Amino acid sequence: xxxxxxxxxxxxxxxxxxxxxxxxxxxxxxxxxxxxxxxxxxxxxxxxxxxxxxxxxxxxxxxxxxxxxxxxxxxxxxxxxxxxxxxxxxxxxxxxxxxxxxxxxxxxxxxxxxxxxxxxxxxxxxxxxxxxxxxxxxxxxxxxxxxxxxxxxxxxxxxxxxxxxxxxxxxxxxxxxxxxxxxxxxxxxxxxxxxxxxxxxxxxxxxxxxxxxxxxxxxxxxxxxxxxxxxxxxxxxxxxxxxxxxxxxxxxxxxxxxxxxxxxxxxxxxxxxxxxxxxxxxxxxxxx
Amino acid sequence: xxxxxxxxxxxxxxxxxxxxxxxxxxxxxxxxxxxxxxxxxxxxxxxxxxxxxxxxxxxxxxxxxxxxxxxxxxxxxxxxxxxxxxxxxxxxxxxxxxxxxxxxxxxxxxxx
Numbered sequence: 001x002x003x004x005x006x007x008x009x010x011x012x013x014x015x016x017x018x019x020x021x022x023x024x025x026x027x028x029x030x031x032x033x034x035x036x037x038x039x040x041x042x043x044x045x046x047x048x049x050x051x052x053x054x055x056x057x058x059x060x061x062x063x064x065x066x067x068x069x070x071x072x073x074x075x076x077x078x079x080x081x082x083x084x085x086x087x088x089x090x091x092x093x094x095x096x097x098x099x100x101x102x103x104x105x106x107x108x109x110x111x112x113x114x115x116x117x118x119x120x121x122x123x124x125x126x127x128x129x130x131x132x133x134x135x136x137x138x139x140x141x142x143x144x145x146x147x148x149x150x151x152x153x154x155x156x157x158x159x160x161x162x163x164x165x166x167x168x169x170x171x172x173x174x175x176x177x178x179x180x181x182x183x184x185x186x187x188x189x190x191x192x193x194x195x196x197x198x199x200x201x202x203x204x205x206x207x208x209x210x211x212x213x214x215x216x217x218x219x220x221x222x223x224x225x226x227x228x229x230x231x232x233x234x235x236x237x238x239x240x241x242x243x244x245x246x247x248x249x250x251x252x253x254x255x256x257x258x259x260x261x262x263x264x265x266x267x268x269x270x271x272x273x274x275x276x277x278x279x280x281x282x283x284x285x286x287x288x
Numbered sequence: 289x290x291x292x293x294x295x296x297x298x299x300x301x302x303x304x305x306x307x308x309x310x311x312x313x314x315x316x317x318x319x320x321x322x323x324x325x326x327x328x329x330x331x332x333x334x335x336x337x338x339x340x341x342x343x344x345x346x347x348x349x350x351x352x353x354x355x356x357x358x359x360x361x362x363x364x365x366x367x368x369x370x371x372x373x374x375x376x377x378x379x380x381x382x383x384x385x386x387x388x389x390x391x392x393x394x395x396x397x398x399x400x
Binding site: 082083087097 | 338341367
């Protein structure tokens with residue numbers, strides 16, 4: 001089963017929840033935690049393990065070969081992203097804008113734009129007891145997260161049996177990287193905070209996940225601050241609130257030291273137990 | 289010398305557009321003939337990606353030698369403009385087209 005932890009708003013506690021939930025579950029069963037926030041992965045700050053594998057990840061981009069090129073400009077016409085441009089007597093390629101769709105390359109009448117691999121990031125695979133942790137990171141200057149997220153999910157699919165619980169730490173927002181990180185998930189956990197900002201972005205996330213026809217539940221983090229509008233919204237829209245993690249100074253302190261919360265804060269542990277109960281119930285309903 | 293300014297309108301009194309890639313208009317002044325030419329670039333709003341290089345490519349078609357703008361082009365657009373051999377002056381984003389041109393003539397603008 002695949003569970004994606006998403007949010008809409010950034011900084012609501014996706015990574016805090018993902019790392020604590022995965023580690024807690026791993027005390028009794030095999031768990032795979034995947035950090036798909038490839039622009040700024042930080043689950044690794046809270047998870048330590050043995051690094052058992054690393055690999056570079058590549059995307060394919062066209063490279064201009066001037067000898068045969070007749071400067072017809074077809075490449076520029078078929079590119080939706082302004083990544084290939086005809087400038088006078090030359091064709092210029094902008095690797096960061098390229099989505100690797102092959103259109104310019106395949107449709108070039110003289111085969112003057114062969115596709116070449118370009119490194120976009122690195123994948124690392126760690127293991128600690130029952131917990132497998134995988135993270136990918138874009139290299140500096142790379143603009144597109146989607147191809148790396150896709151390849152990271154392929155790596156997980158290739159290397160692990162389907163029956164294991166997989167937890168995806170998704171990027172914030174509601175744009176393409178979030179869609180890529182959530183589209184294969186069976187269940188979406190949306191982490192929010194009970195503030196107007198939290199609610200605003202929660203609504204965007206809920207609408208996005210509805211569009212993807214996803215099952216979801218909400219976790220309110222820093223519960224106790226702000227107002228009750230997130231709860232009202234969830235109630236009105238029939239979205240279950242699975243847990244409420246209290247706003248406590250102690251949580252911030254332990255988090256800032258890079259440590260997991262549930263081992264030291266019973267209030268967090270009970271909330272995790274509620275989330276796990278929700279997941280088990282969901283899992284039973286799906287398999288029935 | 290042909291000079292291109294990124295502008296929000298098509299008059300000497302129009303405000304400069306501080307953005308390079310998503311500038312609304314090109315205001316082109318030919319110092320020899322004293323003629324003004326303008327180009328409506330507002331369709332660039334439909335481009336989700338690559339506005340900079342696309343605008344730079346369009347600019348290179350006008351045969352200008354000097355570009356005056358606000359924040360300046362990014363890396364991709366810069367590669368295109370370098371190909372077109374353009375001299376780039378920045379920091380004129382809050383001026384009118386006229387004051388930006390005068391500042392350039394006085395040598396008060398920074399080069400990118």
